[in-house]
Every structure is written in structure tokens, then in C-alpha cells.
Amino acid sequence: xxxxxxxxxxxxxxxxxxxxxxxxxxxxxxxxxxxxxxxxxxxxxxxxxxxxxxxxxxxxxxxxxxxxxxxxxxxxxxxxxxxxxxxxxxxxxxxxxxxxxxxxxxxxxxxxxxxxxxxxxxxxxxxxxxxxxxxxxxxxxxxxxxxxxxxxxxxxxxxxxxxxxxxxxxxxxxxxxxxxxxxxxxxxxxxxxxxxxxxxxxxxxxxxxxxxxxxxxxxxxxxxxxxxxxxxxxxxxxxxxxxxxxxxxxxxxxxxxxxxxxxxxxxxxxxxxxxxxxxxxxxxxxxxxxxxxxxxxxxxxxxxxxxxxxxxxxxxxxxxxxxxxxxxxxxxxxxxxxxxxxxxxxxxxxxxxxxxxxxxxxxxxxxxxxxxxxxxxxxxxxxxxxxxxxxxxxxxxxxxxxxxxxxxxxxxxxxxxxxxxxxxxxxxxxxxxxxxxxxxxxxxxxxxxxxxxxxxxxxxxxxxxxxxxxxxxxxxxxxxxxxxx
Numbered sequence: 001x002x003x004x005x006x007x008x009x010x011x012x013x014x015x016x017x018x019x020x021x022x023x024x025x026x027x028x029x030x031x032x033x034x035x036x037x038x039x040x041x042x043x044x045x046x047x048x049x050x051x052x053x054x055x056x057x058x059x060x061x062x063x064x065x066x067x068x069x070x071x072x073x074x075x076x077x078x079x080x081x082x083x084x085x086x087x088x089x090x091x092x093x094x095x096x097x098x099x100x101x102x103x104x105x106x107x108x109x110x111x112x113x114x115x116x117x118x119x120x121x122x123x124x125x126x127x128x129x130x131x132x133x134x135x136x137x138x139x140x141x142x143x144x145x146x147x148x149x150x151x152x153x154x155x156x157x158x159x160x161x162x163x164x165x166x167x168x169x170x171x172x173x174x175x176x177x178x179x180x181x182x183x184x185x186x187x188x189x190x191x192x193x194x195x196x197x198x199x200x201x202x203x204x205x206x207x208x209x210x211x212x213x214x215x216x217x218x219x220x221x222x223x224x225x226x227x228x229x230x231x232x233x234x235x236x237x238x239x240x241x242x243x244x245x246x247x248x249x250x251x252x253x254x255x256x257x258x259x260x261x262x263x264x265x266x267x268x269x270x271x272x273x274x275x276x277x278x279x280x281x282x283x284x285x286x287x288x289x290x291x292x293x294x295x296x297x298x299x300x301x302x303x304x305x306x307x308x309x310x311x312x313x314x315x316x317x318x319x320x321x322x323x324x325x326x327x328x329x330x331x332x333x334x335x336x337x338x339x340x341x342x343x344x345x346x347x348x349x350x351x352x353x354x355x356x357x358x359x360x361x362x363x364x365x366x367x368x369x370x371x372x373x374x375x376x377x378x379x380x381x382x383x384x385x386x387x388x389x390x391x392x393x394x395x396x397x398x399x400x401x402x403x404x405x406x407x408x409x410x411x412x413x414x415x416x417x418x419x420x421x422x423x424x425x426x427x428x429x430x431x432x433x434x435x436x437x438x439x440x441x442x443x444x445x446x447x448x449x450x451x452x453x454x455x456x457x458x459x460x461x462x463x464x465x466x467x468x469x470x471x472x473x474x475x476x477x478x479x480x481x482x483x484x485x
Contacts, residue, residue, distance in 0.1 A: 001201060003211045004285045007080045011277050014088030019270045022093050025426050026100050028262035034107035035258050042174045042365055043354060044107060047258040049268065054187035055179060055258075057272040059251040059347045060095065061190060061340045064241020065280035066317060067144075072239035072280075073287035075231050077209050078216040079239055080284065086236070086243025087277035090434035094244055094410060096269040097417045097431065099252030100262065107257040109355040110249050114412055117419040126412055127359055130250060133409055134352040135377060136402045137247060138167060139384045141345030145338045148317070160385070163342055168378060170346040171353055172370055175258065179347070186339035193321070194279045197286055200324050208288040230448065230457075233441040233464070237403045242280025244438065246409025247344075248273070250351045286320055352377055404445055404452075411438045418475075422482060436471055443467035 038044045047055075072079040102108050105116065111130050115123025146159035170178045216231050236243070252269055259268065356373045357364050364370055388398055414435035421428035444464030446452045455463070 001205060001208060001285060003077050003080050004201070004208070004281060007084050007281050008278060010084045011087060011274050011281070014084070014092070015271060015274045018088050019092060019096070019266055019274070022096055022270065022430060023266045025421070025430060026097060026265075028100065028265055031262065033103055033259055033262060034256065035260055038106060038257075040365060043254075044257045045174070045176050045180075046260045047176065047180055049259075049264050051180060051184055052255050052258055052264070053268050053272060054184040056251070056255045056268055057275055058183050058187040058190065058340060058343045059254065060241065060245065060248045060272060061276050061279065061344065064245060064247075065276045066283050066340070068239045069242055069280040069283035070287045070317075072235060072242075073284045073291060075235045075238075076214055076216040077211045077288065078231065079235065080211060080281065082235055082239055083242045083277055083280050083284065086239075087273060087280075089430075090410075090414075090438070091242075091244035091248070091277070092270045092273035093430055094413060094417070094434065095248045095252055095273045096265060097420075098249040098413055099256050099269040100265045101417065101420060102253035102256040103259065103262060103265070107253060109253050109351070109358050110409075110413065111355055112358055114416050117416045117423075118412065122412070126409075127355065129405070130409065131352050131355060131377070133247065133402070133405045134250060134348040134355075135381050135384065136398060136405065137348035138345045138352075139381045139388065140398055140402055141341035141348070142167070142381075142385060143388060145341045148338055157389075160389075163345070164378075164382070164385075166342070167346045167349055168374070171349040171374055172367070175254070175350075179343075179350075183343055186343055190279070190340050191275075193325075194282050196325050197320070198282050201282070201285060201289075206289045208285060209292050214292075233445040233448070236438075236441045237407055237445055239280065239284075240403060240406050242277055242284075244407070244410050244434070246406050246411070246413055247348070249409065249413040250355070251344075251347055254347060254351060254354075290320065349374070349377060349381075401451070404442065404449075407438060407445075408442045411435065411442055414438060422479060432475070436468060439471050440464055440468045 035044055035046045039046070069079065069083070072082070098110070098113070101113055102110075105113060108116075111123050111127040114126045142160055142163050143156075146156050146163060149159040150156040241247070255268060259265070353370065353373050354364070356362075356377075357369075360373075362369050362372070384398065414431050417431040418428050418435055421431060444461060444467075447455050447463045448457060448460035453460070
């Protein structure tokens with residue numbers, strides 16, 4: 001597990017060193033924050049810093065750093081590199097700057113920020129795109145925890161109804177009533193699960209593939225018939241929440257509306273993402289042992305999985321938690337795994353409500369005005385959920401489109417941040433490089449993925465490279481015009 005240990009150390013150093021550098025670039029100060037200036041008792045409320053961190057961590061975590069890391073481990077130890085470098089230089093930077101920029105603009109949501117820096121046309125497109133993504137998040141994060149709860153007891157549909165009823169209540173109530181009280185407990189459960197698994201790994205020190213022995217494409221050796229995804233760009237779509245995720249930029253404004261001081265931005269926004277990266281590293285290592293360990297764990301999960309890697313991920317979680325942590329540990333661990341997607345789902349709907357309200361300039365303090373937005377949004381989610389349940393491959397289909405949409409959103413967020421830094425005459429390369437990389441990832445995925453155009457590799461990768469060239473030229477022309485004006 002030397003690669004795992006080195007990766008953990010790298011994440012800590014990334015927070016201490018690069019995180020401080022990014023903080024100095026933005027330069028937080030002592031100005032009055034939106035939580036104080038616009039306090040409304042509903043969405044703009046000052047909360048304790050430790051509570052904001054726990055909520056932010058739980059909001060952005062979901063099942064992403066768990067399921068994504070499990071599926072990403074099938075690519076081999078190269079997943080470590082993406083989690084570490086992606087988290088430090090892309091994901092945490094993306095989360096910190098999007099949260100701080102929201103705070104500087106009065107707690108503005110992501111589409112408003114995009115419109116401010118990328119234009120009104122882009123804002124209109126991203127408004128629809130973002131709300132649709134948030135509805136997909138809520139829908140996906142209904143069914144996956146319901147399936148896990150079904151393995152404990154009760155019918156899946158019963159749990160779906162219960163979770164959805166909770167979503168409606170949590171979306172409508174003030175942020176400090178449910179989210180502010182319950183989320184810290186759920187976040188502790190998720191952190192406990194990750195910590196307990198890490199202790200188990202250190203106590204048993206299993207032999208797992210290392211970066212210098214089996215770097216990538218290990219799944220091709222064990223499952224050649226099922227393994228059709230290429231490491232680029234699929235790894236960077238599969239492992240999203242543990243490295244970089246556009247969904248996070250929709251969640252950071254929620255906490256930007258609750259912070260009393262800008263100076264807490266690095267531990268809350270940057271720190272929560274680094275913590276999520278650690279969770280992803282732990283699950284990637286657990287999965288490496290599970291799939292390729294020496295000796296192998298002995299589970300016959302791979303043969304039992306009939307619908308691809310997405311359906312095997314919850315089973316891996318169930319088996320590992322029960323076998324490794326005992327009854328009490330498994331209960332807390334499962335609570336964390338179930339709570340993470342549920343809490344990401346309800347804040348997705350809450351964020352969607354606020355984005356639409358901001359666009360319509362609709363005061364959200366009256367309950368009927370909250371219902372005007374929530375009812376259509378929940379109706380769309382229910383329709384999507386019904387289709388997902390009736391379609392045998394519905395979950396996988398929505399998850400795949402969610403994965404690409406999620407990373408595409410990070411592209412627009414990174415370009416927004418780059419324009420902001422250029423205008424402020426600050427080191428813009430900290431977001432420009434990730435923006436160019438993720439632009440290439442998302443465009444190439446569209447061209448080569450079987451869920452999209454599924455073009456021949458030579459054509460798809462050529463078009464992906466062309467998109468990179470166009471992005472570089474476009475930015476260069478815009479930058480020269482900007483510095484001259």
C-alpha cells in the first residue's frame with residue numbers, strides 16, 4: 001500500500017501548500033458576508049464554521065467518492081494519480097474559488113456567476129443545464145440509497161417514497177432546521193466509515209497493485225469481454241467527486257450564504273474537497289484489494305454483477321462494511337453510505353429552487369412561492385424516476401449522462417473562474433490549465449463514448465484534440481483583447 005500512503009501524504013501537503021497559494025491568489029478579507037448582510041432566516045443564516053464544513057463535505061460527497069472510486073479502481077492504480085492531482089489542482093481549487101466568488105457576489109448561484117463572466121447567452125443555456133443536472137442528481141440519489149436500504153429490510157419502492165418525502169420537506173424548510181441539525185451527524189458517520197476502513201487497511205496491510213507495477217487498464221485483463229472503456233477520457237468521467245465535480249459549484253453557494261468570514265473559505269471549501277479525496281483514496285484501495293488483491297478476498301461479486309460496474313458498487317460497500325467492521329461498525333458505515341447520497345439529493349433540489357428563484361427574482365420567504373418552483377421540479381424528478389425504475393438499465397443510463405453533465409458543468413465553472421482571475425489581474429493559470437484539460441476530457445468523451453456519438457477512436461480523439469486547440473486559440477484571442485482594453 002505504498003502508493004496509497006504516498007497519495008494520502010500528497011493530499012495533506014496539497015492542502016497546506018497549494019491550498020494556501022490559491023487562498024493568497026483570491027485574497028479573502030474582512031468584508032461583511034452575505035450571511036450577515038442578507039440574513040433572512042431561511043437560506044442566508046450564519047452557522048458555526050465546524051457545522052458549515054460538515055454540511056459542505058456531506059453536500060459534495062454523495063456516493064461519488066465511494067461508487068466512483070470503486071468503479072475507477074477497475075482502471076488500476078492510475079486512479080490514485082487522478083484523485084491526487086485532480087483534487088489538489090482542479091477540484092479543491094474549483095470548489096474554493098466558486099464558493100468565494102459566490103460570496104463576493106452576494107451569495108449568487110452558479111448560473112448568475114456564469115452570466116456575469118461568460119455572457120447572458122451562456123447564462124441562459126447553463127440555467128437550464130444546471131437545473132436539469134440538479135434534478136438528475138436528486139433522482140439518482142433517490143434510487144441508489146433505496147437499493148442499499150432494501151438490502152437491510154423493506155421494499156425498494158417503500159424506501160423510494162420515504163426518501164422522496166424527506167426531500168420535499170428538507171427543500172422547503174429553512175436551512176438550519178433539518179440540514180443544520182442532522183447533517184453533521186451524517187457527515188460524522190461517513191467520516192467514521194472511511195476512518196475505520198483506513199485503520200483496517202493499516203492493520204492488515206494487504207498487498208494491492210502499485211503505481212510502478214500495474215499502472216493502468218487492469219480491468220482489461222480480468223474482464224476482457226466487458227471492458228470497453230478507454231482510460232482517457234473514461235477514468236476522468238468515472239472518478240468525478242473524488243477529483244473534480246461541477247456539481248460542487250452548485251453546492252458551494254449554499255454554504256457561502258452561511259459563512260460569517262471569508263477567511264474560513266480555505267478550510268471549508270478547499271478542505272472539504274481534500275477530505276473527499278481522502279475518502280475516494282480509501283475506497284479505491286479497498287476496491288483494489290477487492291478486485292486484484294493478493295490473496296484475493298474470495299467474494300464472487302464480479303460473476304454476480306450482470307448490469308455493469310454501477311450495480312456492483314453498492315454490493316462491494318455492503319460486503320466490505322459487514323465483513324470488516326462488525327455489526328456496530330457496519331451500521332454506522334451503512335448510515336454514512338446511505339446518508340451521503342440522500343443529503344446530496346436534497347441539497348441538489350434546494351440549490352435548484354434557489355437558482356430558479358434567483359432567475360425569476362422571486363422572494364423565497366413566502367411558502368407558496370417556494371411551492372411554485374418546487375412542485376414542477378419534483379414532478380420532473382418523479383417522471384424521471386418512474387422511467388428509471390421501469391427501464392432495466394435506467395439507473396446506469398441516467399448515471400452515465402449525469403457523469404458527463406457533471407464534468408461538463410465543471411468546464412463552464414472553470415472558464416468562469418478563469419475570466420474572473422484575468423479581469424482581476426491575478427494568476428489565471430491555476431484555473432486555465434484545469435479548464436483546458438476538462439474541456440478536452442468532456443469533448444472527447446462525447447465523440448468516443450458509446451453513450452454518445454461512438455465514433456472510431458482515430459476520429460474521436462482527433463476531434464477531442466481539435467477542441468483543445470480551438471479552446472486555446474479562442475482564449476488567447478480573448479485574452480489579448482482584454483489586456484489591451
